[in-house]
Amino acid sequence: MSDPLERPPLGDLPTDEFRRALHRAADLIADYVDNPQAHRVTPRLAPGGLRALLPPAPPAQGEALDALLDDYQSLIVPNSTHWNHPGFLAYFANSATAPGILGEMLAAALNVNAMLWRTGPAATELEEHVCDWLRQMMDLPPEFRGHINDTASISSLLALAAARQRVGDPSMREAGMSGRSDLPRLTVYASDQAHSSIDKALITLGLGLNSLRRVPVDDAFQMIPAALAERIDADRQAGMRPFAVVATAGSTSTTSIDPLERVAEVARSRGVWLHVDAAYAGSAAICPEIRARMAGMELGDSIVVNPHKWLFTPVDCSVLFLRDPESLRAAFALTPDYLKTTEAGVTNLMDYGPQLGRRFRALKLWMVIRGFGVEGLRARIRRHVELAQEFRGWVAADPRFEICAPSPLSVVCFRLLRGATPEVQDAANDALLASVNADGAVLLSSTRLRGRVVLRVAIGNVRTEREHVHRAWELILAGAGGLPA
Ligand SMILES: *Cc1c(COP(=O)(O)O)cnc(C)c1O
DSSP, X not given: OOOGGGSOOOSSOOHHHHHHHHHHHHHHHHHHHHOGGGSOSSOOOOTTTTGGGSOSSXXXXXXXXXXXXXXXXXIIGGGSOOTTSTTBOSSSOOOOOHHHHHHHHHHHXXXXXXXXXXXXXXXXXHHHHHXXXXXXXXXXXXXXXXXXXXXXXXXXXXXXXXXXXXXXXXXXXXXXXXXXXXXXXXXXXXXXXXXHHHHHHHHHTTOOGGGEEEEOBOTTSOBOHHHHHHHHHHHHHTTOEXXXXXXXXXXXXXOOBOOHHHHHHHHHHTTOEEEEEOTTGGGGGGSHHHHGGGTTGGGOSEEXXXXXXXXXXXXXOEEEEESOHHHHHHHHOOOOGGGOOOOSSOOOGGGGSSOSOOOOTHHXXXXXXXXHHHHHHHHHHHHHHHHHHHHHHHHHTOTTEEXXXXXXXXXXXXXEOOSSSHHHHHHHHHHHHHHHHHTSSOBOEEEEETTEEEEEEXXXXXXXXXXXXXXXXXXXXXXXXXXXO
16 A cells, blocks of 8 residues: 555645735736836737747746746736737727726636526625616616626627517527528618727628628717618518617727717617617716716616626626517526525626626626726716817817828827828828837727728726827827938
8 A cells, every 4th residue: 555645736726825926916017007108008928929938838847826927927028019008099999997807806806606606695696786886877777687797798789689679589499590481681780980890790690791781970980860760661662571780889999989879760760779889988987977978878788788888897897788688588597407596686687698607707807897987987987088078179289190080089090191192191091000019118000091090099098198199199209200202
């Protein structure tokens, strides 16, 4: 018989080693968020550069946690794009804040899988509760119920699945879509500024991209309600079955806000589901004066907002609000025998989408809302809007540049006027973007509006201050100065 003392220990790593590593990680994290500016926003890493530094095969024996943390510090951090950097002015910024990071860490430790109320009672109830806090903050009526997903892309997919089930074809669950001669084309309407996640939702739902009907926008990139009505009516006359409109509150390129009240009226009068994509701008709806610019949001059947965009919650956290949560349940609830439980009147989160298991995302959102308070969150969002307006003023005052869209929130779209033809101007703006981003102090992104390349400055990181926005402007001016006249 072998000596039991000679057997390698099983189970988790020793608690004292873990505790020491946690303390070290706490310092690593606090030092990092205290000064993300110690890094370039984007690393100087060529594709494949990190993999070349990693051992090709996994270690046969366990390594010390300290070695893991050393490599995290020397390999991972310097080769990351720093979304926490205050110079991150690209896409829509996000922020890992102190309360959000705490919530993320603690959720990892607790490791609940809240598929059923029984398997995650606190996670289930906190999700319902914190979503109701957010509902109040966004001034939505009490009938709305929130449901947390990873991303807006998935939230919108679920909303359209609910709409298809409720309005498009109630037999969808059983009959599906293939091999049917009784089913006309089911159509969805969105402006040409709507996010590509809507296209992907239609691909995933088996509706196909041809079912997405693009509604034109006006000069301010807002959907034209009369054009929406015409398109729906024409499609219906042609034998199609319109079932959903996606309005965007805060479009990805320019943050334009569709005229929600008028769009809602078109949807309501035609018996069509209204989904409001407010992935970015929904967070700003917690400020009453900004919420007023989204009047009509409350008329949606579903609304998506990403706290992981502008509500200072670490990625990922997207909240889907449904006026009638039963519509989502009707599309997805299906309980195999091994998941049957006896509690009555509880929410089983697995009923609200295709996924069974789910992580405890509500914890970080709860901590963020409590850590900053509603007023603290509002003040930070208002500051970002102010900074964007100040930046816009600088651009507008310089005749070498052109403002390309209204800035209702914290994004400014502009372009350098350099070059005799639109194509040459596009190339000049691409070159300007590359020169600004090469510096490493800030990161901007670009888009196309009316076919032309446009630069975007988007403010939304919790640490972004005037100096960072001003630095971006200095780099833009220097970059423009360096381009051929
Ligand atoms: C960012 C964004 C999305 C996609 O968000 P994910 O959470 O990354 O899927 C969708 N719609 C709008 C308007 C957005 O701004």
